[in-house]
Amino acid sequence: MRIHDLRPVLLRGVAALALIASGPAFAQPKPPPLPRVGGSAPGNTAGLPTAKPPALPPVAFNRPPAVGGTPERRAVSSGTGFVVAPRRLMTNAHVVEGCTEMRARRPDGSDVVARVDAADRTRDLALLTVQTDVGPALNFRATPGPRRGETVVTYGFPLAGLLSSGPSLxxxxxxxxxxxxDDPRQIQISAPVQPGNSGGPLLxxxxxxxxxxxxxxNAQRVAQRTGxxxxxxxxxxxxxxxxxFLREQxxxxxxxEGREPLRSPAEVGEIADRSxxxxxxxR
Structure with missing residues (x-):
């Protein structure tokens, strides 16, 4: 879900402890602006208003450093994306922040260049386009909405260069x-996630x-303050x-509609794997 985090933002109560980045190894000053994409006016970014956008929600973003690169550019971070339409990928806005180039790795191991079409800092979502088919689109659920206690699955690429190079469930x-x-745009989940899971689907x-x-x-920082x-x-x-966000683009x-029968986690992973x-x- 690159070493890049926002500085702590103090809020009232214990909630302030969750507003800090993933730890000292991931601390960084104010993030660079999102990259301009073709046709944007100077100082503007596709998909964002001309006025200064609101700051990203001050939470602990899951972005590890990436490995690889070229003499001209080097990979500085990594994340996860998934297919939402033919040749269109969704991820988090903070995954594409400040990147001069994005690359997506297909299940067969080959890379394709991904263009950032739009990014919404408020929702922390971004839309990318690739020039070739990379897999089938995952389907979204219309109703019912998420329910407390509902079992969920994450699928992504945590801690690139440290854990398995393949996806993790x-x-x-x-x-x-x-x-x-009480951010109404998000839900809280218990499924474990690590740096690199950012932008992956919750199924x-x-x-x-x-x-x-x-x-x-940031469990470590919370423990330091609360014991x-x-x-x-x-x-x-x-x-x-x-x-x-997709409709706006x-x-x-x-x-x-949510449907039966329910599948096993392994079967859900098989659905996600191609997408x-x-x-x-x-950079």
């Missing part, structure tokens, strides 16, 4: 129907997308927010 449940400080047990993984709580270690407190952007999808991409940010 984790399971958990929906813990709360709002994010940090229900029918294999439908109900969210986009975005961040995790207690929080467990499995992570966040995802709600699927309805992702669908609204003229990507029309037909969400599906989830490893993303690298180059």
């Amino acid at each position: 984790t399971t958990g449940s929906v813990s709360a129907l709002a994010g940090l400080s 229900d047990m029918a294999g439908l997308v109900i969210g986009v993984v975005v961040s995790k709580l 207690d270690i929080p467990q499995n407190v992570n966040f995802a952007v709600k699927g309805q927010e992702a669908l609204a 003229n990507v029309t999808l037909t969400p599906q 989830v991409m490893f993303l690298r940010c180059f």
Whole structure:
């Protein structure tokens, strides 16, 4: 989900402890602006208003350093994306922040260049385009909305260069129907996520997308302040927010109703596998 995080933002109560980056190894000053894409006026970014956009939600973003690169450019971070329409990928806005080039790795191991078409800092979502088919689109769920206690699956590429080079699957449940400080655009989940999971799909047990993984709580920093270690407190952007963002970019999808029978986590992973991409940010 690159070493890049926002500085802590102090809020009231224990919630402030979750607003810090993934730790000293991931600290960085104010992030660079999103890259300009073709046709943008100077100082503007496609998909963003001309006025200064609101700051990204101050949460712990999941972006590890990436490996590889070329003499001209080097990979500085990595994340996860997934196919939402033919040749269109979704990820987090913070995954593409400051990148001069994005590359997506297909399941067969080959790379394709991905162009950043739009990014929404408020929702922390971005839309990319590739020039070749990279897999089938994952389907979003229309109704019902996420439910507390509902079992969910994440699928992505955590800790690139340290863990397996292939995708990782984790399971958990929906813990709360709002994010940090009651953010209505997000849900809280217990499924473990790590740096590199950012931008990956959050799936229900029918294999439908109900969210986009975005961040995790900084358990170490919370423990330093409270003496207690929080467990499995992570966040995802709600699927309805992702669908609204896609509609704004003229990507029309037909969400599906939640359906039976439910599948096993392994079966959900098989659905996701053809559609989830490893993303690298180059500068």
